[in-house]
Amino acid sequence: MPELPEVETVRRGLQPVLEGSLIERVEARRPDLRFPFPERFAERLGGRRVQSLGRRAKYLTAHMEGGPVLICHLGMSGSFRVEAGEDGLTPGSFHHERSKDAAHDHVVFHVATPDGARSRVVFNDPRRFGFMLLAEEESWREHPMLAGLGVEPTGNTLDGDLIGNLFKGRAAPLKAALLDQKLIAGLGNIYVCEALWRAGLSPRRSAGSIVPGPSKRSVRADRLAEAVREVIADAIAAGGSSLRDYVQADGSLGYFQHSFSAYDREGEACRRPGCEGIITRIVQSGRSTFYCPACQR
Numbered sequence: 364m365p366e367l368p369e370v371e372t373v374r375r376g377l378q379p380v381l382e383g384s385l386i387e388r389v390e391a392r393r394p395d396l397r398f399p400f401p402e403r404f405a406e407r408l409g410g411r412r413v414q415s416l417g418r419r420a421k422y423l424t425a426h427m428e429g430g431p432v433l434i435c436h437l438g439m440s441g442s443f444r445v446e447a448g449e450d451g452l453t454p455g456s457f458h459h460e461r462s463k464d465a466a467h468d469h470v471v472f473h474v475a476t477p478d479g480a481r482s483r484v485v486f487n488d489p490r491r492f493g494f495m496l497l498a499e500e501e502s503w504r505e506h507p508m509l510a511g512l513g514v515e516p517t518g519n520t521l522d523g524d525l526i527g528n529l530f531k532g533r534a535a536p537l538k539a540a541l542l543d544q545k546l547i548a549g550l551g552n553i554y555v556c557e558a559l560w561r562a563g564l565s566p567r568r569s570a571g572s573i574v575p576g577p578s579k580r581s582v583r584a585d586r587l588a589e590a591v592r593e594v595i596a597d598a599i600a601a602g603g604s605s606l607r608d609y610v611q612a613d614g615s616l617g618y619f620q621h622s623f624s625a626y627d628r629e630g631e632a633c634r635r636p637g638c639e640g641i642i643t644r645i646v647q648s649g650r651s652t653f654y655c656p657a658c659q660r
């Protein structure tokens with residue numbers, strides 16, 4: 364399942380091809396992905412110019428001049444491929460290898476950039492858990508898929524005060540609170556484990572326990588907010604560098620080796636200087652949590 368940094372990498376990879384470009388024609392090669400395509404899907408996008416390409420949590424949003432807004436989710440295995448002449452680029456496959464089997468090319472956008480260069484933006488999705496929806500510019504944020512989403516973990520919005528307000532009085536484990544999309548949107552299992560390791564906080568303590576009484580500043584919440592922002596920013600930066608590698612190189616993606624500090628490192632030594640702990644795996648709400656019991660308190 365692509366996590367937020369991967370989706371943001373896809374957005375940044377598609378931006379130069381799509382923003383300002385005319386969608387000349389759309390081919391939807393099936394009636395559905397996870398959901399049926401909206402009525403007259405291809406017709407409503409064909410002939411429109413893309414004003415901007417955005418992201419909300421793990422949803423990509425392509426805003427057409429004069430509407431509508433295309434809302435797209437990559438699901439488990441969805442990816443975009445940009446084809447221009449002989450060249451191809453698959454932004455965002457730095458973390459999971461993506462299918463290039465043409466049998467799973469379900470949607471093709473034929474686009475022309477403002478300088479007249481033509482390319483095809485192909486959506487490939489072997490498992491078809493991805494989806495594409497249309498909404499109006501005035502109301503896309505209230506779409507049922509997006510309406511209940513919490514704050515973005517990128518940018519400066521997420522700080523210790525905000526986490527304090529969100530987590531105050533919550534008995535749920537810190538890990539579960541961070542995964543709750545209604546509180547903070549777009550955080551998945553990998554980056555929650557990594558953020559908790561960076562902040563030195565145990566995934567098992569209750570979310571409310573990092574928030575002190577009314578007049579005290581929460582050092583732990585500050586630390587956690589910073590760790591979340593950093594972990595996401597670092598991953599996005601690594602994704603961006605994988606894109607640059609690709610452009611320079613020979614067809615194979617500049618293989619993104621994300622060295623996690625906790626995630627998927629069960630039984631290995633903790634990487635925090637001075638810590639002699641061993642990374643442990645526990646199961647919380649059905650998902651694996653990796654953490655160091657020695658330095659994450």
Ligand SMILES: [Zn+2]
Nearest residue numbers: 633638655658
């Ligand atoms: Zn440790």
